Amino acid sequence: MKQLHKLLLVAMLPLLMSVMIGQPVRRVMRKYPSGKEHVVLYFDSDTGDMLKEEVYFENGRVQWSGDYKNGVEDGTWTFYYESGRVKVSETYSNGKEHGLRTEYDASGKKVKEEQWKHGKLIKETRF
Numbered sequence: 001m002k003q004l005h006k007l008l009l010v011a012m013l014p015l016l017m018s019v020m021i022g023q024p025v026r027r028v029m030r031k032y033p034s035g036k037e038h039v040v041l042y043f044d045s046d047t048g049d050m051l052k053e054e055v056y057f058e059n060g061r062v063q064w065s066g067d068y069k070n071g072v073e074d075g076t077w078t079f080y081y082e083s084g085r086v087k088v089s090e091t092y093s094n095g096k097e098h099g100l101r102t103e104y105d106a107s108g109k110k111v112k113e114e115q116w117k118h119g120k121l122i123k124e125t126r127f
Contacts, residue, residue, distance in 0.1 A: 024051050032058045057082050066092070081106050093118070 022045055030039040037060075042052040050071065055063045061084045066077030072095030079088040085108050091099035096119030103112040115123040 022046055034058065036060060070094075090116075097121075 024042040025045050027041050027043065028037050028039070029041050030037075032038050036058055037056050038058075040054045040056070041050055042054075043050055050068045052065070052067050054065045057063045059082060061082065062078075062080055063082075064077065064079040066073055067075035069075070073092035074094060075092060077088075077090050077092060078086060081087050083106065085106065086104055087106075088101065088103050090097060090101035093099070097116035098118055099116060101114040101116060102110060103114075105111050110127050112127065113125045114121055
């Protein structure tokens with residue numbers, strides 16, 4: 001019986017540690033018919049607030065990923081081509097575009113750069 005308790009404790013320790021130190025909770029929200037992950041959300045283990053969203057192509061590569069704060073986009077959002085190359089990188093603050101937005105073509109060449117401030121386009125440069 002003691003051995004069983006030890007095995008259970010060892011098996012449960014990573015889960016208990018993640019809850020104790022406030023690690024985000026990862027939830028697969030949608031899968032492809034093949035069973036591969038499609039939409040994955042991360043939640044704060046203490047408050048239940050959504051922290052991050054990841055969406056995958058069926059080939060397993062990330063399609064886009066971004067952070068949330070107080071239920072809206074906040075921080076860096078990155079969108080990818082199916083090849084894995086970055087398509088767009090942009091920043092948000094309080095749910096609005098704020099900061100630099102950079103767009104790339106499929107070969108990785110920078111094609112456009114935009115500067116945003118509180119949801120308003122300030123400057124655009126094409127390459």
